[in-house]
Each structure stands twice: as structure tokens, then as C-alpha cells.
Amino acid sequence: MELQIPYEVTPRRDTGVNNAKLGIWLFLASEVMLFGGLFAAYIFLRMGADAWPGMETFDTHEMATRADQILSVPLATLNTVILIASSVTMVLSWASLKMNNFKGFKLHMGLTILLALGFLVVKAFEYGSKFGHHVYPETNIFLAIYFVLTGLHAIHVTGGIIVNAYFWGPGTKMWLNGNAHDKAHFTNRIEVAGLYWHFVDLVWIFLFPMIYLV
Amino acid sequence: MAGEMTIEEVKKHVRVYLYVFGALLALTLVTVAVSRFDVSIGPALVIALVIALVKGALVAMYFMHLISEKQVIMWVLLSAAAFLLCMFALFISALVDQEQVALLMHVA
Incomplete structure (x- = not known):
């Protein structure tokens, strides 16, 4: 006997939304606290620091006065563009399903995954360049908070890739072999995965100027 | 997103997503350009946060559909x-x- 979970597609009368959507928003609210706590720690550490970033530049070996003398702004800007583009392709994959266009969904979701992988490759280059200069999280406070914030964000990107790859591959059985209810259920799943992905984009939108530019 | 949508309504939404994409790219360039100005940490932080808030609001309102939630x-x-x-x-x-x-x- 198959167990039918209620309100996976239809909205509940009391909340007005389906359970999956309320669930993901509650999860995202907890994520706001997680990243919010780290942002607060960043501000706290920075306000209390005698010098920021508090280390020498890699080329001239003079004391750096700005974070962009240590971190690569062009690479971070490229990653910002990549992540924004992936947010657009993610929402377009959901819109394709709403228009009953499965090929469009596969294309846009595939692009989202490729862009997310591109983000991680750029991030790996960035980390590799730091490690090449023998600079690690333990080197100083600035680098500790930089690696923690961007590392935690990269873990979230990786989680998103795994979920999206499932929906691009084996998860599509629900759409291909299912009835109208299953198709609506699959579309809801993509919307929920999209909400998570846009949140990951949103966090980067704040991380980028705070860590790299100010 | 609240309620069911027709295909025509979804197409209208797609156009809005593309406009928002353009706005986000433009604001990213503005963020980087403004950071080149030689200002102290206070104003620099305020400017960066205001632009980030506008970008964040665009993502939340349109991509996450908060505008109609x-x-x-x-x-x-x-x-x-x-x-x-x-x-x-x-x-x-x-x-x-x-x-x-x-x-x-x-x-x-």
C-alpha cells in the first residue's frame, strides 16, 4: 500500500500554501540565522581589529590596507555573474515546467548545474592561489572569517548541485512516468529546490561586497 | 508562488525574470565601480549594503516570488x-x- 502524503501539491486551508513550500521557508529562516550569526561575527571581529585585513600583500609585501589587495575581485565578480545567471536559469527551468515544456526544463536545469560547477571551479582557483602563497584560515582573523564564510557558502552550493542533479536525472521519472498529479508534484519540487538555490545566490550577493570590496 | 498560472502569465513572468537579470548584472558592476572610490569604511559599508539590499530584494521578490506570496x-x-x-x-x-x-x- 502506498502512503499518500497530504498537501504536497494542494495548499492547506489554514496556511494557504502546500507543506513543502512552508517547510523550505522555515528551513531558509534557520539558514538566515546561521549566516546572520557569521555576518555578525565578521562585523564584530572587524570593528575590534587594529588593522584590516592585517597582513602583507603578496606582491609588494607592504601592509595591505584593503581586502581587495589580498583577495581577487575579478574572480569574485565573475562568480557573482555566474551565480546570478544560475538563478535565472533555475527560475526558467521551473517556468518551463509550468508551460509543459520538459525539454526547456532539462536545458535550463542542466545550465544551472553547469554554472554552479563553474562557480566551484573558480572558487577552487581562488583557494588554490591562497594556498600557493602559504596562506590558510589559521594565518589571521581576516582569512579565518573569509574561509569560514565562503567555505560554508561553497558547501551550500555543493548541496544545491546534488539536489538539482537528482532532479535533472533520476528525479525526472516522476514527470515522465507520472499522471497530472505527479507532474504538478514534480513542478513543486523544482520550485522548492529553486527557493533554496535563490537563497544561496542571495547570501553571495551580501558576501561579495562585505568580504571582497569594503 | 500563490495560485495557478496560465501559460501566457508564465511567459510574462519570464520577461520580468530577464529584466531582473539585467538589473542584477548592472548593479553588480555598480558595486565594483563604487568600491574603487576612496571613501572611509563607514560610507563604503553603507553604499555596499544598500546596493546589496536592492539586489537581494530583486532576487527575493521576483525569483523567489515573494511579491505574490x-x-x-x-x-x-x-x-x-x-x-x-x-x-x-x-x-x-x-x-x-x-x-x-x-x-x-x-x-x-
């Missing part, structure tokens, strides 16, 4: 924002307290 979702987000503000208030009070202690020690 049900009230219960708003309440979830408002409660998260309230807890976040409480946490920031704790950090700021600790910072102010630290500065006052440092000042008292200097006077003594």
Missing part, C-alpha cells in the same frame, strides 16, 4: 528578521560595552 510565508520571514535583529543588537551592545570598558580603563 501568502501571508504565512511573510510571517516566517518577519520572525527570522526579528530574531536576526535581536542577535545583531546583542553583538552591538557587547561592542559598545567593550569600548566603554576601554575608555574607563584609559581614564583610570
Whole structure:
């Protein structure tokens, strides 16, 4: 006997939304606290620091006065563009399903995954360049908070890739072999995965100027 | 997103997503350009945060469909924002307290 979970597609009368959507928003609210706590720690550490970033530049070996003398702004800007583009392709994959266009969904979701992988490759280059200069999280406070914030964000990107790859591959059985209810259920799943992905984009939108530019 | 949509309505939404994409790219360039100005940390932080808030609002309103979302979702987000503000208030009070202690020690 198959167990039918209620309100996976239809909205509940009391909340007005389906359970999956309320669930993901509650999860995202907890994520706001997680990243919010780290942002607060960043501000706290920075306000209390005698010098920021508090280390020498890699080329001239003079004391750096700005974070962009240590971190690569062009690479971070490229990653910002990549992540924004992936947010657009993610929402377009959901819109394709709403228009009953499965090929469009596969294309846009595939692009989202490729862009997310591109983000991680750029991030790996960035980390590799730091490690090449023998600079690690333990080197100083600035680098500790930089690696923690961007590392935690990269873990979230990786989680998103795994979920999206499932929906691009084996998860599509629900759409291909299912009835109208299953198709609506699959579309809801993509919307929920999209909400998570846009949140990951949103966090980067704040991380980028705070860590790299100010 | 609240309610069912027709294909024509979804097509209209797609156009809006592309406009928002353009706006986000433009604002990213503005963020980088403004950071080149030689301003002190206070104004620089305010400018960067204002642009980031506008970009964040665009993502939340249009890509996450908050502009047409049900009230219960708003309440979830408002409660998260309230807890976040409480946490920031704790950090700021600790910072102010630290500065006052440092000042008292200097006077003594």
C-alpha cells in the first residue's frame, strides 16, 4: 500500500500554501540565522581589529590596507555573474515546467548545474592561489572569517548541485512516468529546490561586497 | 508562488525574470565601480549594503516570488528578521560595552 502524503501539491486551508513550500521557508529562516550569526561575527571581529585585513600583500609585501589587495575581485565578480545567471536559469527551468515544456526544463536545469560547477571551479582557483602563497584560515582573523564564510557558502552550493542533479536525472521519472498529479508534484519540487538555490545566490550577493570590496 | 498560472502569465513572468537579470548584472558592476572610490569604511559599508539590499530584494521578490506570496510565508520571514535583529543588537551592545570598558580603563 502506498502512503499518500497530504498537501504536497494542494495548499492547506489554514496556511494557504502546500507543506513543502512552508517547510523550505522555515528551513531558509534557520539558514538566515546561521549566516546572520557569521555576518555578525565578521562585523564584530572587524570593528575590534587594529588593522584590516592585517597582513602583507603578496606582491609588494607592504601592509595591505584593503581586502581587495589580498583577495581577487575579478574572480569574485565573475562568480557573482555566474551565480546570478544560475538563478535565472533555475527560475526558467521551473517556468518551463509550468508551460509543459520538459525539454526547456532539462536545458535550463542542466545550465544551472553547469554554472554552479563553474562557480566551484573558480572558487577552487581562488583557494588554490591562497594556498600557493602559504596562506590558510589559521594565518589571521581576516582569512579565518573569509574561509569560514565562503567555505560554508561553497558547501551550500555543493548541496544545491546534488539536489538539482537528482532532479535533472533520476528525479525526472516522476514527470515522465507520472499522471497530472505527479507532474504538478514534480513542478513543486523544482520550485522548492529553486527557493533554496535563490537563497544561496542571495547570501553571495551580501558576501561579495562585505568580504571582497569594503 | 500563490495560485495557478496560465501559460501566457508564465511567459510574462519570464520577461520580468530577464529584466531582473539585467538589473542584477548592472548593479553588480555598480558595486565594483563604487568600491574603487576612496571613501572611509563607514560610507563604503553603507553604499555596499544598500546596493546589496536592492539586489537581494530583486532576487527575493521576483525569483523567489515573494511579491505574490501568502501571508504565512511573510510571517516566517518577519520572525527570522526579528530574531536576526535581536542577535545583531546583542553583538552591538557587547561592542559598545567593550569600548566603554576601554575608555574607563584609559581614564583610570
